[in-house]
Amino acid sequence: MSDTYDEPELAGYEPHGAKPLRSARAKTFMRVVVILGIAALVLPGILTTYGLAKATAQAACAANVAYRAPSATGANAKFELFGQGGIGWQCYSVGAYGGDRRPIAPLGLIPTYPSQATLPG
Helix, strand or coil, X not given: CXXXXXXXXXXXXXXXXXXXXXXXXXXXXXXXXXXXXXXXXXXXXXXXXXXXXXXXXXXXXXXHHHHHCCCCCEEEEEEEEEECCEEEEEEEEEEECCCEEEEEEEEECCCCCCCCCCCCC
């Protein structure tokens, strides 16, 4: 092997110097397109997950209210950061106890239907 080893692909290569390959305007445009593309890929998944969690929380809340407050006229599930059970879905009865909205049960971050172990005896 010789001491002056040159890559054949780089033979005759002249660097561009101080001039960048792309203008600042082109870089900004590409960054915007990439950010919009990532948002377009991620946002539908987030919205679908939220919609499914909301439907599950509403159904689990209706089951909880039917068992714990049979006189209630409805159930309402809301996602709260500072609810009685911490961060997560909170279940409220509607129309029971003289028409007030009363907390029934915390459903957690991932709402599930109540099991026999979680229901009071």
